[in-house]
């Protein structure tokens with residue numbers, strides 16, 4: 001069994017790659033090739049199966065190259081975790097057109113391109129599983145995160161449409177909506193001191209009272225990509241410490 005994990009060099013993707021490698025060959029796909037290679041080397045050194053490939057998920061040619069490389073060097077793509085992402089915080093009044101476009105290109109177009117590229121092979125085999133990374137913020141509005149929230153809502157919406165289209169032909173497609181997870185995206189642009197203050201603010205809305213770990217998201221991803229989730233498609237699953245209940 002083979003899985004592609006985009007954004008696999010860091011954070012949630014890295015956590016998923018580590019967990020999925022226990023039962024699958026993991027293709028760690030990231031624009032940070034050095035990071036992807038380091039993780040693949042570590043997993044291979046531990047007797048697991050992993051490869052690294054460079055990708056910019058916002059580019060159709062790059063996504064095509066990632067899929068072609070995987071088919072040629074690893075084999076059929078049984079599963080996809082479309083997870084690559086980044087964040088640019090700004091008031092809606094201040095966000096630049098360039099930042100807006102970059103967010104949409106990586107998150108929304110990236111998820112679309114990766115799903116579109118792996119689905120034909122899954123259709124040919126009549127089976128496949130996909131998880132796309134959305135967020136709790138797909139459903140919550142958050143100040144200074146207008147572009148990010150819009151992207152995550154779009155990913156959830158796209159996931160449901162893809163699930164409606166392809167689940168009847170054997171492909172289950174779900175989204176995950178993590179709450180605050182301690183990864184570089186959350187710390188980016190914040191000193192340790194500012195991050196500690198920000199965490200206190202964030203955690204007021206989290207009944208479990210702490211940040212999640214990448215592996216606490218990875219267990220949901222692993223489950224949704226496995227046959228144990230055989231009756232689940234089109235859902236937004238929340239490893240979120242209770243941040244959002246709806």
Ligand SMILES: NC(=O)c1ccc[n+]([C@@H]2O[C@H](COP(=O)([O-])OP(=O)(O)OC[C@H]3O[C@@H](n4cnc5c(N)ncnc54)[C@H](O)[C@@H]3O)[C@@H](O)[C@H]2O)c1
Nearest residue numbers: 007010011012031056057084085135178180181183184185
């Ligand atoms: N950390 C959180 O609290 C949280 C909560 C909900 C959702 N998410 C989402 O989880 C996903 C992973 O975020 P993370 O927290 O692990 O952050 P992270 O910064 O640790 O990891 C993101 C990875 O994506 C890669 N990446 C970014 N843009 C890319 C592109 N265009 N092509 C290929 N690779 C690219 C980066 O190089 C990095 O390795 C993102 O989609 C993020 O929006 C994070």
